[in-house]
Amino acid sequence: MAKPIKETPFLSGKDAKDFVQENKEVVKASEEEKEEIRASYEALKEIAQFAI
Numbered sequence: 001m002a003k004p005i006k007e008t009p010f011l012s013g014k015d016a017k018d019f020v021q022e023n024k025e026v027v028k029a030s031e032e033e034k035e036e037i038r039a040s041y042e043a044l045k046e047i048a049q050f051a052i
Contacts, residue, residue, distance in 0.1 A: 011019055029037070
C-alpha cells in the first residue's frame with residue numbers, strides 16, 4: 001500500500017528570497033549546450049528498446 005504524501009513545507013526568510021531571486025534570473029541555454037543535449041538524446045534514442 002502506498003504511503004501518504006506529506007505536505008510541502010513553506011519557504012521563509014532567506015530561503016524564500018533566494019528562491020525568488022534565482023527564478024527571476026533565468027539564463028537560456030547556449031547553442032553549444034543545446035547541441036550537446038541533442039547529441040545525447042539521439043545517442044539514447046538509438047540504444048532505447050521499447051516493447052510496443
